[in-house]
Amino acid sequence: MVTRSFAFSLVFFVVFVDVVFGKYVDKRKCPEVRAVPHFDLPQMLGDWYVVEYYASAEEALSYSCMRAVFTQDDHIAAADGTVEWTPGVTMNFTYRFADDPLGENLLGNITWKVDLNEPAHWTHSEITYDGIYNTYVLDTEYKTWALLLHCAEQREGTRWLSAFILSRTTKLPKNVMAYLRDKLPRYDVDVKYVFPISHGDCSSKPAKADFSPIFVEVGSKVPRKPGISYNVGLGY
Numbered sequence: 001m002v003t004r005s006f007a008f009s010l011v012f013f014v015v016f017v018d019v020v021f022g023k024y025v026d027k028r029k030c031p032e033v034r035a036v037p038h039f040d041l042p043q044m045l046g047d048w049y050v051v052e053y054y055a056s057a058e059e060a061l062s063y064s065c066m067r068a069v070f071t072q073d074d075h076i077a078a079a080d081g082t083v084e085w086t087p088g089v090t091m092n093f094t095y096r097f098a099d100d101p102l103g104e105n106l107l108g109n110i111t112w113k114v115d116l117n118e119p120a121h122w123t124h125s126e127i128t129y130d131g132i133y134n135t136y137v138l139d140t141e142y143k144t145w146a147l148l149l150h151c152a153e154q155r156e157g158t159r160w161l162s163a164f165i166l167s168r169t170t171k172l173p174k175n176v177m178a179y180l181r182d183k184l185p186r187y188d189v190d191v192k193y194v195f196p197i198s199h200g201d202c203s204s205k206p207a208k209a210d211f212s213p214i215f216v217e218v219g220s221k222v223p224r225k226p227g228i229s230y231n232v233g234l235g236y
Helices: 004-021 174-181
Strands: 046-055 063-073 088-097 106-114 121-124 129-140 145-154 160-167
Touching: 046 174, 106 129, 145 174, 160 174
Parallel strands: none
Antiparallel strands: 046 063, 046 160, 063 088, 088 106, 106 121, 121 129, 129 145, 145 160
8 A cells, every 4th residue: 555655755746746847838828929029020031941840730741942022011910801901921831741742832831910019929810729820930030941830729639839940041050050059949849840941843833722533543553633532621
C-alpha cells in the first residue's frame, strides 16, 4: 500500500521536475506573441517565396513551389458574410504537393484585418475557430526575409499553429536561416518539423483550386484524373 506521505512526495517531485526542467504548455491555447515593433506594412507587400514551412497538423506533408503575394485592402469580409470597411491585408498563395506526379499548381488566399495601431498583428474571423485566427510578423528585413507565425484556437481539440519563413529569392544564407529558426521554439514550434520548400522545378503552369483525385490505371504508368470533378471547399 502506498502511504499518504509517499504519494504527496511523489506529486511534489513531479511538480518540482516540471517547474525546474520544463514548462507546462496548453496545446489548446495560442502562445503569447510579441509582434515586430515599428512595423511598416507597405514594405511587406509584394511577392515572396516560402522557403521553410511548419504546420502543427501537417507534419507528414511536403510542399514545393510555394509562393505568396501580399496586397493591402481597404475592406475585409466579416464572419457573417458582410463587408467591413477597415484596413486589411490579403495573402494569395500558390503551391504544389511535392509528390504530385502532375506538378499541378494549387492556390489559396486569406484576408486579415489590420489594426494600424499594431500593424504587425493581423486577425481573421471564421466560424470554425473559437475566437480569431491570429497572424504575427515576428521579424522582417522587408527587402530580403520575413518570419510569420499563425495560430487559431479551435472549438474542440488542439490549436492550429503554423509558421512561414519568407524570402524575396528562392534561398536564404545559412546564417539567416539559423537566426530565423532560432526564434521559433519560444512559440512552441518544433523545429524538427520545419521543412524546406523546394523551388528547383517550378515551371509555369496556371494555378487552379482543383482538388480532384489522381489515379493510375492498372498496367499504366501515366497518372490522370477521372472525368468527374469534385468541388471541395477548404476555407482558404
